[in-house]
Amino acid sequence: MAEAGATTATVEQPHGGEHEVEPTALGLTPGMWVAAAMLVFLLILVVKKVPAAIVGGLDKQIGAIxxxxxxxxxxxxxxEKLRAEYATRIANAEKDAVAMLAHARHEADLIVAKATQDTADVIARREKMAADKIGAAERAAVDELRARAVSAAAAxxxxxxxxxxxxxxxxxLVDGAIAGLSH
Incomplete structure (x- = not known):
């Protein structure tokens, strides 16, 4: 079963027994052939600049990342800048709301005070108008009574x-009045 140009080698066992013979070709064992094929494959990869391409692709991915x-x-x-800006806006809005509320309360107090004063003024004016009407009615009644008294006295x-x-x-009477004038 030996092929032309192929040789066989024997491998000794550690305990002195023989083991199967491993086939060889051109003096290389199958492990050596695999190593040679890997070496040729790696040389082809290096010649075709595949590692550089892989490194370049990885560099591009690293750059993209x-x-x-x-x-x-x-x-x-x-x-973070927007968050800080909005936090500032919220704080300012809260301050503005407090200020607006204080201003509204102040305005409401002023309106109430003005309404109270206006009401007091209206009441005072109405009381004065009523007093003036009563005084005018009293004067009219007195004048009417005087007119009636004069009219009754004249009658x-x-x-x-x-x-x-x-x-x-x-x-x-006329003679006495004339005599009084001549003196």
């Missing part, structure tokens, strides 16, 4: 004069 990490860092920094006097005085009495 670094770029993504840089973008992520930039986005994180921007997000009574004219009746008394008409009954008590005649033409001769009038002549004596």
């Amino acid at each position: 670094r770029q993504q990490l840089d973008e992520a860092k930039a986005l994180r920094a921007e997000a 009574a006097a004219s009746q008394l004069i008409a009954t008590n005085h005649g033409a001769s009495a009038d002549k004596a």
